[in-house]
Amino acid sequence: MEQYDKGLLPTITREQDFCFDCVQCGECCRNREDILLNPLDVFRLCRKLKLSAEEFIDKYGELYMGYSSKMPVLRMAYRTKYGVNGISEGTRCPFLGSKDGLFYCRVHDSKPFVCRSFPLGRVRKNMEEEQYILQVDGTCKGRAQAERQQVYQNVEAWMGGKEKVDLQEQYSAIFDELMHDIRGWINLDKLADYQGGNSAEYASWFALVSFLMYGNYDFEKSDEEMLQENVHGIQKVCEETVKMCNGRIDLRPRK
Ligand code: SF4
Ligand code: SF4
Incomplete structure (x- = not known):
């Protein structure tokens, strides 16, 4: 983000x-703590794995307080892999599979948005239109391979097609708005520091939200309908907490 803010990363x-061009090395699914899950990701993964949200979070999630937002943040809980000598060989996503030396995602059609878009990162500054940045570090060999062979991908197709990207952007917009609006409902910093x-x-606020x-x-309800209903519920929880x-x-809230 720092590089983006300095204008060093071109947007797409x-x-x-x-x-x-992905070479299926699996590096992007190992030794990370930033596979964040949004409500739509949880919803899709629960449907795929036939689990309730509670079961999914217990088994695969890790809920914590966002350092600056003070909001509940959910990330994928990675598993530690131990070698034959019992020494840790690092962590990996529970859904990383392998066959014939190639790695693959066992929940590919329902994988979280951050995974589906990788190596693209989403940016939406000042509530404006979404854009993407190419965030390839030294561990991912996909860019170098593609440059050698001149392989190109279309952004929308890479992320699962127009319908999926539309829904994701719609969701992200509601989510971004929530993160912005919540500061007008409650002084969250004060509540978190109390x-x-x-x-x-x-x-109690954290558990409910x-x-x-x-x-x-x-x-039975549509994704968007459900999210809007939950956002309304969060507003009510904040207002009730202020009163209580x-x-x-x-x-x-601060003016
Ligand atoms: S690190 Fe890059 S090349 Fe390797 S699996 Fe991930 S996206 Fe593909
Ligand atoms: S969900 Fe799939 S793509 Fe995402 S980190 Fe896990 S294995 Fe990798």
Whole structure:
């Protein structure tokens, strides 16, 4: 992000092509802590694995407080792989499979957006139109391979086609708006810091909002309808928390 902010990374739109060819080395699925899951990812993975959201989060997720947002963040819980001598060989995603020396994703058609878009990263500054950046580091051999053989991919096709990208962008917009609006509903920094970060008030807010963000699904409803309903629920939880804490902590949002 720092390089992007300095204008060092060129942006690509979803209609453009980029030079890349995956060699299935599996490096991007190892030793990471940043496979973040959004509500749509959880919803799709639950459907694929036939698990409830609660079961999925227990088995594959790790929920924590976002360092600056103070919001519940969910990431994929990686597993440690031990060698024959019992020494750790690093971590890997629980869904990484291998066959004949090539690595593949065992939930490919339902994999999280960050995985589907990799090596592209999504940027949406100041609530404007989404753009993408090519974020290839030294561990990924796909760019070098593609440059040698002149292989190009279309951004939209790479991420699963127009319909998937449309839905994802729609979802991201609602999510970005939530992250922006929530500061107008409650003073989250104050709530998170109350009693050194160990208050029952923040714990209860965190549990309710985590459930609404990642766990409250009705498979009969559309993805968008469900997300909008949950966002409305989060607003109510924030407003109720402000009222409930009145007299003890002033949680009214900063003007
Ligand atoms: S690190 Fe790059 S080349 Fe290797 S599997 Fe991931 S995307 Fe493909
Ligand atoms: S979900 Fe699939 S693509 Fe994503 S990190 Fe795991 S194995 Fe890799």
